[in-house]
Amino acid sequence: MKNLQFESPSLKGEINVPGDKSISHRSIMFGAISHGETRVTGFLKGDDCLSTIDCFRKMGVQIIEKEDEILIEGKGFEGLQEPSEVLYTGNSGTTTRLLLGILAGQPFHSVITGDESIAKRPMNRVTAPLKQMGAVIDGREDGNLTPISIRGGKLKSFHYKLPVASAQLKSALILAGLQSDEETVIVEPEKTRDHTEKMIRHFGGSIQRDGQKIIVNGNQPFTAKDVHVPGDISSAAFFLTAAAITKNSSLLLKGVGLNETRTGILDVLKKMEADFEVTQTNADEEPEGQIKINSSILKSCEIGGELIPRLIDEIPIIALLATQANGQTVIKDAEELKVKETNRIDAVVEELKKFGADIHATEDGMIINGPTLLHGAEADSRGDHRIGMMLAVAALISKGQVKINNPECISVSYPSFFNDLDAVIHQNNV
Ligand SMILES: O=C(O)C1=C[C@@H](OP(=O)(O)O)[C@@H](O)[C@H](O)C1
Numbered sequence: 084m085k086n087l088q089f090e091s092p093s094l095k096g097e098i099n100v101p102g103d104k105s106i107s108h109r110s111i112m113f114g115a116i117s118h119g120e121t122r123v124t125g126f127l128k129g130d131d132c133l134s135t136i137d138c139f140r141k142m143g144v145q146i147i148e149k150e151d152e153i154l155i156e157g158k159g160f161e162g163l164q165e166p167s168e169v170l171y172t173g174n175s176g177t178t179t180r181l182l183l184g185i186l187a188g189q190p191f192h193s194v195i196t197g198d199e200s201i202a203k204r205p206m207n208r209v210t211a212p213l214k215q216m217g218a219v220i221d222g223r224e225d226g227n228l229t230p231i232s233i234r235g236g237k238l239k240s241f242h243y244k245l246p247v248a249s250a251q252l253k254s255a256l257i258l259a260g261l262q263s264d265e266e267t268v269i270v271e272p273e274k275t276r277d278h279t280e281k282m283i284r285h286f287g288g289s290i291q292r293d294g295q296k297i298i299v300n301g302n303q304p305f306t307a308k309d310v311h312v313p314g315d316i317s318s319a320a321f322f323l324t325a326a327a328i329t330k331n332s333s334l335l336l337k338g339v340g341l342n343e344t345r346t347g348i349l350d351v352l353k354k355m356e357a358d359f360e361v362t363q364t365n366a367d368e369e370p371e372g373q374i375k376i377n378s379s380i381l382k383s384c385e386i387g388g389e390l391i392p393r394l395i396d397e398i399p400i401i402a403l404l405a406t407q408a409n410g411q412t413v414i415k416d417a418e419e420l421k422v423k424e425t426n427r428i429d430a431v432v433e434e435l436k437k438f439g440a441d442i443h444a445t446e447d448g449m450i451i452n453g454p455t456l457l458h459g460a461e462a463d464s465r466g467d468h469r470i471g472m473m474l475a476v477a478a479l480i481s482k483g484q485v486k487i488n489n490p491e492c493i494s495v496s497y498p499s500f501f502n503d504l505d506a507v508i509h510q511n512n513v
């Protein structure tokens with residue numbers, strides 16, 4: 084339980100945003116399936132990414148964790164070994180789904196399982212196409228739910244239209260396709276984060292994109308290459324919101340990843356007329372920059388369509404932002420929120436109602452009327468890191484005490500969240 088109470092806090096100063104979770108996962112995976120030593124800097128030592136390291140170690144990959152870098156001794160796809168233990172993916176959907184794609188091409192048996200949240204998340208979207216490619220997969224509900232066992236092997240050429248816009252599904256199929264002798268063609272309904280594609284090119288491979296179609300050939304050799312992980316814009320989103328909705332705030336967020344498949348939150352801040360400025364500091368394949376944001380007078384907006392995959396993990400904090408915007412904000416086309424760490428439509432709506440927010444759930448999102456004065460509440464992260472951080476930011480503008488149940492889960496994606504928050508708060512703490 085975390086008790087928070089603030090008196091008109093302002094946020095001032097700088098934050099070095101911790102490493103991007105999606106890129107950190109992929110740095111370990113590509114380091115492992117390439118040949119030679121990969122050095123990763125900026126790696127996010129959050130629980131989810133540590134689960135990825137643990138699974139690859141169980142497959143015989145040597146990974147050394149140092150204070151500020153990770154060293155991976157890559158052995159290629161062919162160097163992965165049959166694990167003698169269950170591969171435990173913790174709370175991480177990304178680890179579970181991408182690993183299934185890698186294991187689909189491996190001629191050995193393994194079992195994947197995770198925590199109680201993972202046990203409820205649909206894996207069919209990945210296991211069904213992987214079975215069609217030739218992997219032997221079983222699990223609860225015919226391979227939909229963990230624990231899942233998989234025996235991979237030779238994979239067939241595959242053309243597949245993704246039924247949902249999911250970077251995890253796309254990436255799992257790409258990782259399987261890389262182990263096939265033939266071509267894999269994937270069509271996505273909407274463009275999702277493209278870190279896997281960028282990693283392939285970074286490690287010396289090739290992958291083509293033609294509109295919504297992605298084409299990848301198997302049997303590509305990957306060569307180790309150092310990876311610099313930029314800061315996670317999904318983590319920065321909590322502080323962007325915190326600064327925008329508190330009075331007399333001015334924050335500088337440094338080292339933020341600006342991959343355009345991830346910057347939907349910036350589009351929303353623009354639509355809401357927030358007072359912020361982005362300066363790109365490098366134009367690498369994964370661009371990076373800094374964002375200066377001040378207290379803002381916000382306007383409501385509509386969020387849906389192609390924007391959704393570009394901000395899917397930011398919706399809980401965007402909902403809080405919307406409680407402080409003038410007018411009605413409508414979030415739609417976001418059914419995918421129901422199959423995250425929690426049902427994030429229900430979790431956001433039910434938890435924010437406890438603070439007095441004017442918010443209600445719809446089939447594919449939520450409707451929020453603002454601005455509303457929030458009051459203290461006893462709230463629950465429900466074991467979902469993004470809900471936990473959203474509640475902590477809500478506490479900044481709530482009159483009275485806020486109690487957050489199970490704040491520990493925040494370490495999944497942002498272990499230093501409360502330290503960073505403490506460092507930028509200027510207030511009369513009660
Ligand atoms: O590929 C990734 O790294 C991720 C993709 C998204 O999930 P979906 O692919 O299920 O949309 C996102 O919600 C998750 O936090 C990370």
Ligand SMILES: C=C(OP(=O)(O)O)C(=O)O
Nearest residue numbers: 174175176177396423424
């Ligand atoms: C949905 C998330 O992660 P994952 O799917 O990897 O558990 C998230 O980080 O918000």
